[in-house]
Amino acid sequence: MTADIRVTAPAGESARPARQSGPPRRPRRGRYGAHIFLSAVSLAFLAPLLLAVYASLRPYEETAQHGYFSFPKKLSFDYYRAAYTESGMGKYFMNTLIIAVPAVIVTLFLAAFVAFAVARVNIRGSLALLMFFTAGNLLPPQVLVTPLYVLFLNIDLPWWMSDSMTLYDSYWAVIIVNVGFQVGFCVFVLANFMRTLPKEILEAAIVDGAGVWTQFWRITLPLCRPAVAALATLEFTWIYNDFLWALIFISNPDKLPITSSLNNLRGQFFTDYNLLAAGSVLVALPTILVFLLLQRHFIAGLTLGSSKG
Secondary structure (H helix, E strand, O other), rough: OOOOOOOOOOOOOOOOOOOOOOOOOOOOOOHHHHHHHHHHHHHHHHHHHHHHHHHHHOOHHHHHHOOOOOOOOOOOHHHHHHHHHHOOHHHHHHHHHHHHHHHHHHHHHHHHHHHHHHHOOOOOHHHHHHHHHHHHHHOHHHHHHHHHHHHHOOOOOOOOOOOEEEEEOOOOHHHHHHHHHHHHHHHHHHHHHHOOHHHHHHHHHOOOOHHHHHHHHHHHHHHHHHHHHHHHHHHHHHHHOOOOHHHHHHHOOOOOOOOHHHHOOOOOOOHHHHHHHHHHHHHHHHHHHHHHHHHHHHHHHHHHHOOOO
């Protein structure tokens, strides 16, 4: 007879699997190369911003004598105060918000509707419709400058919507153009994102009696929150930094957006580039703040679909 010998763990302790013997696994050498490459690329993208911040803290006389890459003797925030007051940034910031915020909201709202119809509603020609919206982004904006200029001059608006009584020289002109050129890209992104959502969710909602509006507003749109947040970050950055449309469709200098305020810091015969650098940093701060606030959703929107499970 053979006796069964069992080893039991002491009370209060669970049996642990035996550790594998041998040397610890070392990270692959390729990871070091990837980290070095990504660090170099990040530094290359951050170098202009860091140089602008560094120059904005130094007097122009010092950089003119010793160069921008010299060791600083004095650092101060005087240029930031001067850039904000001399360029009138407060007024231009408000003008930019009046243009950018409604444009982003309307763009995402319309794009979500069209994307849901293309991706989730069985309609004929949905693929052709998606290709139509995508092809709109391939058209150079400069081609439509003259037709839109003439068109906006001939569209009348009431006095409470525009001081010029036309669509030209109003915030509405810039908002409409930005919406028209950005909605195609958002439709393309949201439609492809909605196609990845499980169909069983909507099928279960239909069985429970959910209508099309409920399927869109209460089921599909909440699931698209990461993609919408990522698009909101990109769209706000693009519309905020736009200079072409406002320069063409707005003639009143008091209505121009923040990007045009930097031109007020340029003198007729002399330009203090340290002061201009301080103004550029102030202009870039809102977009950086928006990215920091939506960073988690933005990264989630970019990484969704990169792995299964």
